[in-house]
C-alpha cells in the first residue's frame with residue numbers, strides 16, 4: 001500500500017494460489033475495494049500430500065497451498081480485462097500448478113509470467129497437480145507471442161525473452177534424455193536417479209531435484225515410455241518399457 005500511495009486500485013490480478021502469491025490479495029481487496037481476478041480456487045490435487053510419497057522428496061513451500069483464496073471474478077484463457085489506460089489478456093498456463101495464469105499488458109508489450117517463467121531458476125513442477133507436458137506446451141505457446149519483456153514473480157525482468165524460453169525447453173528435454181539413459185541401464189528409484197544425475201549439485205537441493213525427476217517420470221509414464229514397480233509413486237523402481 002506504500003507503493004500504491006494515493007493511486008486508485010481498480011483490479012487485483014492473481015497468477016495462482018501458492019502460499020507466496022495469493023494470500024495478500026484478500027486483505028488488499030478489503031483495503032482498496034478492488035475485486036480480485038483469478039482462475040479459481042487452489043486445486044484439490046495440490047492440497048494434500050499422498051501418504052506414500054516420501055516426505056524428504058517433497059518441496060515444502062510448493063506443497064502447501066492458499067486454500068482460503070476465492071477470486072471475486074473467475075477468468076480463463078483469452079479473457080481481457082480493460083481498465084483506465086491498460087488492457088490485460090489472461091493466459092491459462094497450467095504446468096507449475098493447474099490454476100496458473102500469466103497476464104499480458106498490451107500497452108507495454110509485457111508479459112507477467114508468474115511462476116511459469118521465472119527470472120532466477122527453473123520452475124518447480126510439483127506432482128501430482130504439476131504437469132510437465134502442460135508446462136512444456138505452455139512454454140511453446142509463448143514462442144508464438146510477441147511480448148518484448150517478461151516480468152516474473154521471482155527474479156529480475158527478462159528482456160529478449162524468446163531465447164530464454166527456448167533454453168528452458170531445451171533444458172527439460174535434455175533432462176528427459178538423461179533420465180531415460182540412466183534407467184535404460186537398470187531400474188532406479190527417484191533417489192538413485194537424483195544421486196546419479198545431480199551428483200555435482202549440493203545435497204540441500206536434492207529434494208527439489210527429486211520432485212523434478214518425479215515429474216519427468218510421471219510424464220514419461222503418461223506417454224508409455226517408462227513403467228514403475230510396484231506402482232507409479234516416488235519410491236518405486238522406474239524402468240524403460
Ligand SMILES: [Zn+2]
Pocket residue numbers: 016018062096097115
Ligand atoms: Zn508457485
